[in-house]
Amino acid sequence: MQNQKFILVGSIIGKHGLKGYLKVKSFLEFPDHIFKFNEYLINKQVFSKLSLKFIKKSYFVSELIGINNVEEANNLIEKDIFVKRASLPKEKKDEIYLVDLINYSVKLETGENLGKVIKFYDFGAGSIIEILNEKDKKMLPFSNKFILSIDQSFKVITLSSGIKTLLS
Secondary structure, eight states: OOSSSEEEEEEEEEEETTTTEEEEEEOSSSGGGGGGOSOEEETTEEESOEEEEEEOSSSEEEEETTOOSHHHHHTTTTOEEEEEGGGSOOOOTTOOOGGGGTTOEEEETTSOEEEEEEEEEESSSSEEEEEEOSSOEEEEEOSTTTEEEEETTTTEEEEOGGGGGGOO
16 A cells, blocks of 8 residues: 555554544654644545544544444454655655655675665654565664664665664
8 A cells, every 4th residue: 555645644443432432643743743634535435534532652643524423443453553644754965765665775884785674663661674585574763872874876775884783
């Protein structure tokens, strides 16, 4: 589902209560910005409003307009939440959305090729990059501590050789 028209912004991780409220995990840099969009695509259905009811430790309890009971909510559990790319703010100079880094080559500063970016994760402690090469997949921290450069014209991410200790 993820393509140039739609961007993954979150996921429905469960239901809450008897009114059809949903547990929503946001993947945005500012998690509460997930409520600022005018249209959401979930499970091939379009919804016009997602509203915050209250915050739990790592997720939001939310109401999705159009979902009125537990049975309807059950159909959305473990579904991804997409928004139109055009509804995202325009990137500033020297900014890029993580989704735009998919398929970039990843290299060490020594020139060693690690593979291509296939996915990003955020489990709460910062972004994790998943890299695929001809041998296997690797997951590495994607932080300023290791990123030396991102060349958008050549689609290459260069990482510090210090990350090599995490590759073993």
